[in-house]
Amino acid sequence: MDLKHIRNFSIIAHIDHGKSTLADRMLEITHTVPERLMRDQVLDSMELERERGITIKMQPVRMEYDFDGEKYALNLIDTPGHVDFSYEVSRALKAVEGSILLIDSTQGVQAQTLTTLAMARGGGTEAGKKIIPVITKIDSPLARISDVKEEVIKLLSCSPEEILQVSGRTGEGVSFLLEQIIKRVPAPIETHKNQENNENILRALIFDFKYSNHRGVIVFVRVLDGKVRKGDNLTFAVSNEKFTALEVGTFSPEEVARESVSSGEIGYIVTGIKKPGIASVGDTITKSANPLPALAGYMQPMPVVWASVFPEDADDFAILKLSLGKLKLSDSSFSYEEESSGSLGRGFRCGFLGMLHLEIITERLKREFNLNLVITTPSIIYEVVNNNDKREKIYSPYFFPDDGNIKIVFEPWVNAKIISPVNYIGNIMQLLFDHEGEVGETENFGDNRSSVSVRMPLRELMRNFFDELKSTTSGYGSISYEMAEMREAEVTRLDVLVADEIVPAFSKVISKKRVETEAEESVLKLERLLPRQMFTLKIQGKALGRIISSRTLSGMKKDVTAHMYGGDITRKMKLREKQKKGKKRMKEHGRVNIPQDVFLKMMRNGEN
Numbered sequence: 001m002d003l004k005h006i007r008n009f010s011i012i013a014h015i016d017h018g019k020s021t022l023a024d025r026m027l028e029i030t031h032t033v034p035e036r037l038m039r040d041q042v043l044d045s046m047e048l049e050r051e052r053g054i055t056i057k058m059q060p061v062r063m064e065y066d067f068d069g070e071k072y073a074l075n076l077i078d079t080p081g082h083v084d085f086s087y088e089v090s091r092a093l094k095a096v097e098g099s100i101l102l103i104d105s106t107q108g109v110q111a112q113t114l115t116t117l118a119m120a121r122g123g124g125t126e127a128g129k130k131i132i133p134v135i136t137k138i139d140s141p142l143a144r145i146s147d148v149k150e151e152v153i154k155l156l157s158c159s160p161e162e163i164l165q166v167s168g169r170t171g172e173g174v175s176f177l178l179e180q181i182i183k184r185v186p187a188p189i190e191t192h193k194n195q196e197n198n199e200n201i202l203r204a205l206i207f208d209f210k211y212s213n214h215r216g217v218i219v220f221v222r223v224l225d226g227k228v229r230k231g232d233n234l235t236f237a238v239s240n241e242k243f244t245a246l247e248v249g250t251f252s253p254e255e256v257a258r259e260s261v262s263s264g265e266i267g268y269i270v271t272g273i274k275k276p277g278i279a280s281v282g283d284t285i286t287k288s289a290n291p292l293p294a295l296a297g298y299m300q301p302m303p304v305v306w307a308s309v310f311p312e313d314a315d316d317f318a319i320l321k322l323s324l325g326k327l328k329l330s331d332s333s334f335s336y337e338e339e340s341s342g343s344l345g346r347g348f349r350c351g352f353l354g355m356l357h358l359e360i361i362t363e364r365l366k367r368e369f370n371l372n373l374v375i376t377t378p379s380i381i382y383e384v385v386n387n388n389d390k391r392e393k394i395y396s397p398y399f400f401p402d403d404g405n406i407k408i409v410f411e412p413w414v415n416a417k418i419i420s421p422v423n424y425i426g427n428i429m430q431l432l433f434d435h436e437g438e439v440g441e442t443e444n445f446g447d448n449r450s451s452v453s454v455r456m457p458l459r460e461l462m463r464n465f466f467d468e469l470k471s472t473t474s475g476y477g478s479i480s481y482e483m484a485e486m487r488e489a490e491v492t493r494l495d496v497l498v499a500d501e502i503v504p505a506f507s508k509v510i511s512k513k514r515v516e517t518e519a520e521e522s523v524l525k526l527e528r529l530l531p532r533q534m535f536t537l538k539i540q541g542k543a544l545g546r547i548i549s550s551r552t553l554s555g556m557k558k559d560v561t562a563h564m565y566g567g568d569i570t571r572k573m574k575l576r577e578k579q580k581k582g583k584k585r586m587k588e589h590g591r592v593n594i595p596q597d598v599f600l601k602m603m604r605n606g607e608n
Contacts, residue, residue, distance in 0.1 A: 005070060006264040007185045008222070009132075010058075010077040010092045012120060013102035014110035014478060018136045021168030022102060023061070023078045029174055030063035030074070032252055058092045058208065060220060060266050061253040067182050074181060075250075075266040079116075086112075087301040087333045087353060090119055091281060095207045095222035095266060098130035098185030100177070101156075105135045105143040105165075108449065109151045110478035111419045117155070130185050133158060134177060139167040151445065188264030190225055200290035201226035202234070204261075204269070206283045211329035215246065216274045218255075221285060222266050224295065228285070229260045234269070237284040237294035239277075246270040276325050281332045301333045302483065303351025305358055305378045305462060306395045308339060308505075309365070310347030312372035317346050323369040324348060327361065334361055341398065341504050344374055349395055352378075355462060362600075374599050377508040380458050383410040383486060397507040400493040403544060411489035414461055416454045418469065420477035425450055427472040435460040436511070455484065459491070459509070492543050496522050498530070499537040499592050505599055512544075519548040522602075527551045529598045537592060 011019045027033045063074040077092040093099065099120045103109055120129040133152045138145060145165065152163055164180060166173035204221035211217055221228075228234070232245045247270040249257040261267035273279065284294040311320045324336050335351040352358040358378055365371050382394045384401060385408045394400050416437075420428055425442070432439055432454060440453035461481065469477045492515065496506035506526070510518045519541030526539050530553060541549040 003190060003264045004187045006073050006075070006188055007098070007181055008075045008077075008096040008188060008264070008266060009098040009100060009181055009185050010079055010089075010096045011100045011102055012079055012089060012093075012116040014104070014107070014112040014116075015080075017102050017104040017107070017110075017113075018168045019078055019102055022100075022134075022136060022166065022174070023076065025166075025168055025171045025174045026063060026074075026076065026178065027061065027253075029171065029178065030065050032061065032063045058088045059253060060095075060208075060251045062250040062266065065178050065182070067179055072182050073265070074178065077266070086115060086119070089116055091207045093120055093129060095205065096129070097188060098132065098181070100181070101131050101133050103133065103135050103148060103152060105137050105145050105148050106140050107476070108144065108148045109155055109419065109445070111417050111480040112478060114155075114417065114419075115480040115482075131156065132164065132177075132180060132184055133162060134164045134166055136166050136168055138165045139170050139172065151449075154445075188224075190263045200287045201292070202228055202232075202285065202287045202290075203292050203295060204228060204285040205295050206279065206281055206285065208281060209279050209329060209332075211326055212270075215270045216272045217279045217329065219269050219271060219279055219285065220266075221261070221269060223261055223263050225263055225292070226287070227260050227262045228267075228269060230257075233288040234271075234285050235288045235291055236278065236280075237286055237291065238280060239283065241273070241278045242288050243271045243273055246272045276329065279329075301353060303335055304354055304458065304483070305352045305380060306349060307352070307358055307362075307378045308341070308344075308347055308349050308376040308396055308398075309336075309362065310341070310344040310374040310376075310505075312374055314345045316371060319369065320348065320365070320371060320373075323365055323371060324350075327364060327368075331361070333357070339396075344376075344504055347374075351395075355466075374505055376505040377602065378462065379509055380412060380462065382489070382491070382509060385409075394509075397493055397509045398504040400507075400509050403492055409489045409491055410486040411491065412458045413455055413484045413487050414458050414481040415484045416456060416461065416479055416481035418452045418454060418477060418479045419445060420450060420452070420473045422448050422450050424473040424477060425452070428452065428469070428477065431465075431468055431472050432456070435463065435465055457487070457489065458483070459489075459511070494518055494522065494541060494543040496526060497538070497540040497542055497547075498526070498594070500540075501592075502542075503594065506602055510543075515543050516548055519543060523549040523551050525602065526598075527553055529601055530592075530594065533592055 011022060013019050058077050058079045060075065060077045063076060065072050065074055077096060079089045079092045101117055103113060120131060133156055135145060135148055137143060149160060149163055153160060164173060164177055166177055203225040204223045206219045206221055208220040209217055228245060228248050230245055230248055233242065234245055235242050247257050248261050248267060249255050250261065250267045255268055269285065271279065286292045311317050333353055334357065336348045339349045340346045352361060355378065362373065362375055365373060377397060379397045382400065383391060384394050384406055385391045386401060386405050387407050418428060429439065435456055437454045437456035440455065442450055442452045445451040466479065469479055490512045491509050492512050494508055494510050494515065495502045506522065523539050523541045532553060536552060536554050539551045539553060540547050
């Protein structure tokens with residue numbers, strides 16, 4: 001297909017603004033998916049995505065649409081909206097020329113809308129993207145179309161005529177939107193124009209990939225120069241690994257084999273490679289006979305949250321290692337490396353882009369690989385200078401030194417932006433005070449809404465701040481953030497002891513101001529969650545070298561004399577004494593069995 005008949009675009013928006021619903025209507029109107037196979041969230045293929053109603057993985061799809069008597073290929077990449085998956089969005093943007101900025105008419109511009117817009121304006125194959133502002137959910141009785149229009153005009157400095165209005169639910173305005181995509185989004189440009197007929201020209205940017213047990217690694221590519229066919233001998237520019245293309249094709253949204261994928265198109269290449277670590281996001285695929293320079297790839301994402309993952313059964317370690325390797329092939333934004341703990345055995349320290357990302361990965365490990373896991377309390381990176389002036393990075397609370405060995409601690413801070421209706425600003429200020437936030441400038445944003453710039457410790461942002469913000473603003477507040485500098489911190493390690501033994505998975509690093517509160521909350525929560533044992537035990541919170549909170553979990557009782565009747569009372573007394581000695585021995589030598597769901601519930605905030 002000629003380049004002038006190709007349009008590559010993505011849909012970017014805040015979470016829950018209707019990206020997947022709009023994509024459904026596009027697929028219906030272009031007849032990409034037969035009516036009998038149509039369902040809600042067609043592009044959300046993962047069970048977790050459909051269950052939670054959120055997009056986790058970006059998904060490319062090719063649609064064909066007739067306009068003015070000519071056939072156009074529209075390559076759409078549906079992207080996630082949550083801040084934890086912004087790396088997915090940045091990769092999708094690099095593969096397209098334009099973006100639909102989707103804004104919910106009932107909610108208006110949100111914090112993550114600003115972040116994704118900044119990405120779209122700053123990145124891509126060219127200097128920036130063509131932005132098409134679209135207001136959705138116009139059929140809702142809660143729609144504030146004129147107010148939201150004003151916000152968009154202020155945000156983009158555009159004219160009212162440039163803003164389109166659609167309903168993803170009813171399909172209203174979607175056909176006109178497709179026509180506007182053809183008119184407004186520029187056609188792709190081939191950089192090697194003077195060598196169009198040279199069969200050895202190929203440069204394709206890898207923006208994603210997945211693993212198949214039968215076909216190996218399948219790379220998702222945007223072809224920028226030349227053409228790729230089945231049977232071509234190809235090379236990864238970065239890893240310098242050679243392979244033969246077993247199949248090439250496009251997405252509809254399932255993989256559909258084609259004779260070739262040409263310049264300007266988005267498609268896939270089946271590599272047949274089954275070794276990990278060869279294919280990487282941001283690598284360039286070229287012809288082996290004529291290797292061209294690599295394209296500018298992607299910045300490696302920096303993990304924000306760390307947690308250690310251990311198999312509940314030590315025999316499952318090899319399966320966990322294999323499972324993490326396979327997940328890494330479908331989600332390149334998390335990292336892992338092997339570690340061992342005295343009480344938990346061998347496991348992996350994993351880095352995630354946020355708390356939702358952590359929850360999704362651990363949930364996928366459970367569901368897709370049927371693993372029972374022990375997950376430690378999530379933590380961030382601290383830099384500790386000890387008494388010998390040695391500076392080291394601490395990823396796990398379990399390895400955080402005792403207070404007596406610490407000279408100074410540094411922690412990461414974030415720059416955040418909060419958008420909320422004006423009448424909730426007082427509540428937000430109180431929340432920020434509780435989370436050690438430093439308030440910057442506040443500006444009015446559209447009709448009766450304000451944008452607040454904030455600096456705060458990453459530790460406090462991860463301490464249930466998202467949920468508390470939603471709660472204190474009745475669901476109207478939104479936040480986006482980016483990493484800032486390291487600052488000095490007043491923190492200490494809190495250990496939770498069960499039957500006088502430290503449980504490493506429950507250790508966490510907390511503010512010294514919150515020691516009493518956190519210790520009490522952790523102990524009470526574990527007391528509620530932990531099943532009663534055969535013997536009485538203590539649950540304690542320890543920090544700053546002392547026990548701060550303690551609760552006793554009474555053991556299960558059994559009447560050992562229930563089967564006896566009549567006779568001398570001394571017979572019953574002997575049995576009870578024997579039981580008492582057995583309980584004492586059990587208390588000294590018995591092990592406390594902590595079920596997997598207790599670890600998961602202790603990890604989540606606000607869970608009983």
